[in-house]
Amino acid sequence: MIRVRKPAEPPEVLRTKGARVQRSQCAAYSRAPRSYENGKRSFEFDPNIYGHETVKRALREAQHGKCAFCESKFAHISYGDVEHFRPKAGWRQEEGEPLGRPGYYWLAYEWANLFLSCTLCNQQFKRNLFPLRTPERRARNHKVDVTAEDPLLLDPAVDDPEEFISFREEVPYAVKGNARGKATIRTLGLQREELAEQRRKHLRLVKALQQIIELRIPEAEEARNQLLSMQQDSEEYASMTRAFLR
Structure with a gap:
């Protein structure tokens, strides 16, 4: 998110x-x-x-x-x-x-x-x-x-969700156990297994690119650019990718 x-x-x-x-x-x-x-x-x-x-x-x-x-x-x-x-x-x-x-x-x-x-x-x-x-x-x-309300759900147009929700591998968690992060994860089903499976696939690619970079082979620069691209807001699961690489 x-x-x-x-x-x-x-x-x-x-x-x-x-x-x-x-x-x-x-x-x-x-x-x-x-x-x-x-x-x-x-x-x-x-x-x-x-x-x-x-x-x-x-x-x-x-x-x-x-x-x-x-x-x-x-x-x-x-x-x-x-x-x-x-x-x-x-x-x-x-x-x-x-x-x-x-x-x-x-x-x-x-x-x-x-x-x-x-x-x-x-x-x-x-x-x-x-x-x-x-x-x-x-x-x-x-x-x-x-x-005047105090909603527990994060409003992605008002709040910065990454201040409230982060990731351990593909699993989202509430930063410092905050109530809004917990409620948002629970209410929106952000820990559902089908979604976790897609995130795991995404992470496998992230990890593979990291390995290519560490090998310092000719393809390393392309892999580095790909990782930078995967952290952009326009990319799928950007918040998880950023949390993993942080």
């Missing part, structure tokens, strides 16, 4: 259509807040807006074609999911808890709340989980400032 630097200007579809729908939903909630809180009413969200191709394209470019969470490149097998960092329709503090409603409906089309994720990170692991260090500070509607 690495820092994601999005363009400051949101795609036009979010600034126009998204903003209109957002205003409408906020007004609807204000008219009947209890109905949305008890689930009698629910919001309908338009994936053609937050999942518009211009949004996906901007996220792909900002994330170098990688999942914002596990750093896997998936374009060759999947279009990817537009993931809402703060869940739009409902939230859970912990796995197995009842769904809290109405969710962060007012952030459904908010550029800062959107990332591109692989299907596994989004649909099998994170889903509607959004744990806070202090659950009582959760923003329950659009009238409350979300910046």
